[in-house]
Amino acid sequence: MRYSKALIPTLREDPADAEVVSHKLMIRGGYIRKVAAGIYDYLPLALRVFRKIEMIVREEMDATGALELLLPIIMPAELWQESGRWDFYGKELLRVKDRADHDFCVGPTHEEVITDLARREIKSYRDLPKNLYQIQTKFRDEVRPRFGVMRGREFIMKDAYSFDVDVEASKKTYQIMYDAYRRIFKRCGLDFRPVEAATGAIGGTLSHEFHVIASSGEDAIFFCDKCEYASNVEKTRLAKVGQLQKMNEELKQAKPDGKYVEVSTPGKKTIEEVALFLKVKSSELVKTLIYKATAEKKEPVFVAVLLKGDHELVDAKLTNALFDQGIVDTRDIVLELAGESEVKALTGADVGFAGPIGIKAKVLADASVYGDERFVVGANKTDAHLVGVSWADCNIIAFADVRRARQGDRCPECSSGSLLEKRGIEVGQVFHLGTKYSEKMKAVYLDEAGKDNFMVMGCYGIGISRTAAAAIEQNHDDKGIIWPVQIAPYHIQLITMGVDEKTREVAENIYYELEEAGVQVLFDDRDERPGVKFADADLIGVPYQAIIGKKAMAEGKIEFKVRKTGERSMVELPDIIDRLKKELGEK
C-alpha cells in the first residue's frame, strides 16, 4: 500500500477525551475515530489488525473442528423471553421495535439464537458434539463505555457455543477450547494468563478468563508464585476446601463466654478512628457491614457481615455465600450497603457502631474472623464498642469466604506459595454452561435408548477489538505503537528519504520486490520531510522499517530498522524477506 493513497489520518496531539494509551494511540495513529460514546469507525489500519487477529482465531477454532456460521444481529424478543433474559439482562440490552411494533433486541451475545438453532436442527446423539462459532459485531449498552475500543458499546467478538451429549463430553470440549485459547493468544504475541473466573449472572459452573497483563487493566487478578493457581479477584479463594466446613461444624458447638466489656468510644466511627483511640491495630477490630440484598420483585434481605478491620469485601463472593447459606434463593440480586436509617433500625445506634451482638439481622462472618484471638466490635449503641469479643459471642450463622484477597495471602491451592496481584484486560472467556439454556429452551436430543436428554452447553468468547487494544497497552513506547508482527497492519514500512529521482526509483523497485515476495508493505511515498515520516512510522507501529536514503544508496543496501529496539542495520533485500518470513513462520 502506498501511503499517499491510504487513509491514515495521524494526529500530532493526544485527543482530549482519551485516558489510556491504547485509546490515545489508536486515535492518533489514524486507526479509529469516535462516532458516539463507545462507538467507533474502524479505519483501514484498525481493520487490518482486526482481520489478522480474526485469522488466527479462525485457524485455531477450525483446527478444533468448530464450525463458523453467522447469526443475526437483531433478534426477536420471544427468544429472550424464553430464556428469561429479556427481563434479567437489564438496560444493557438494546431494545428496538420494528414497524409492526414487535420487540427486538440488538445481540449482546447469542446463547438464545444458537440454542434455538440447535434445538431445531440437532435431534440425535449422532449429530453431537457440535461447536459453532461466529465473528461478529456485538452491542451492549454499557453503563459506562470507556477506554476507546477496549470497553466500547459496539465491539467485535468471536463467540462459540458447544453442544455435547453429557457433562463429561462437554468438559472435554471445554478443555479443547481452553487449549485453543492459549494458542490463539500466544500467536497474537501477548503476555497473557488464564485465570479462574466467577460465573456471574450468565450461570454455569466452570469458567476461566484470559487476561492480558497490563497495568491499565480493569480487573484485578491473583496468581500463585509457586503453583499454577490464578484467579479473578471476584473468585479468589482464601479458605481451603474443607476448612470452612470444619469451622461451621465447630460453630454449632460454640458457646459464648461473654468475657467482653463495653468501652466508650465517643464519635469514633471509622476503623482508623477506633483503632487509634483504643490503641490497637485495625486487624484487631472486626467490622460489621450491613448489606441489603434485593432480588427481583422481592423484599430486601438485610445481612450483617463480619470482616477484619483491615479487610475488604468482594460483592461477588458475598452473593455466592448468601446463596449457599440459603439467605437468598437466587444469585441475581442487587447488593448495596444499608442506608443510614436502615442501620439505625437494625442496630439501634448511629452508623459506625454496628456490631454482631444484639443486631436485628442474620450474621455472616468471613473465615478470617475465626481464631483464638479476641477482638473489638461495635456495641450497637452510639459511642460504644465491645472489647474482648470472641467469634463464639457473635451469633454467627455461618462462616464464609467473602473477603478480597491481598498480595501476599497464602495460595489456597498449594498452601506453600503466596498470591501476587496484577491487573489484567479480559480478552477472552470460556464458560461451561451446563444445561441452563437447553433446559429453559428445551434443546433436547434423542440418545441411543431413544430417550430425550438436554444438550450440555459451553460458550467461549474472544473480544477481537479489545485484543487489539490490549496488544497496544502491552506493546508501546512514548513514540507510539509497537505491534507484534503477527497482528501488525503491515509487516514493514518502506520509507524514502529525499525526493530525487534516483532514490525514488530504487524505492519503487524495492516496494515492487517486497510485494512480489508476499510481504505486506506500507510504502511511505509521500512528499514529506524525513522527520514527519519517521514520526508517523513510529506512531503507527509497523514492526519493521526499511529506509532508503543517502546511507542506503551509498552502500547499495537497505537500512533496516527494528521498531521495538530501534536497532538499525544495512542489509540486502533477500535478507529482509528471509527475516520476515522467519518471524512470521516461527510464531
Add this chain to the structure above:
RNA sequence: CGGGGCGUGGCUCAGCCUGGCUAGAGCGCGUGGUUCGGGUCCACGAUGUCGUAGGUUCAAAUCCUAUCGCCCCGACCA
C-alpha cells in the same frame, strides 16, 4: 443511577470569573517559494449558528434556566 467536569474553525486549547470594538493562538488544511536523515522556514489564504433552545440586558461565547452530547470518579457489568 449518584458525584464532579467539559462543550469555542478539522485537532489541542485561550477568552467566560468582572457582559461591550471585526472571537483568538498553535497545529492541521490550500497556494507559492524554500528546505530535505527525526514533526524546516517564509508569504498569502480558507475555515466558527461559541452544543441547542429559551430568558435577563441597550448589548451575551461571557449571566440565568432548561435540554442534548461528551469525559472522569463511583455503583454496575460478558
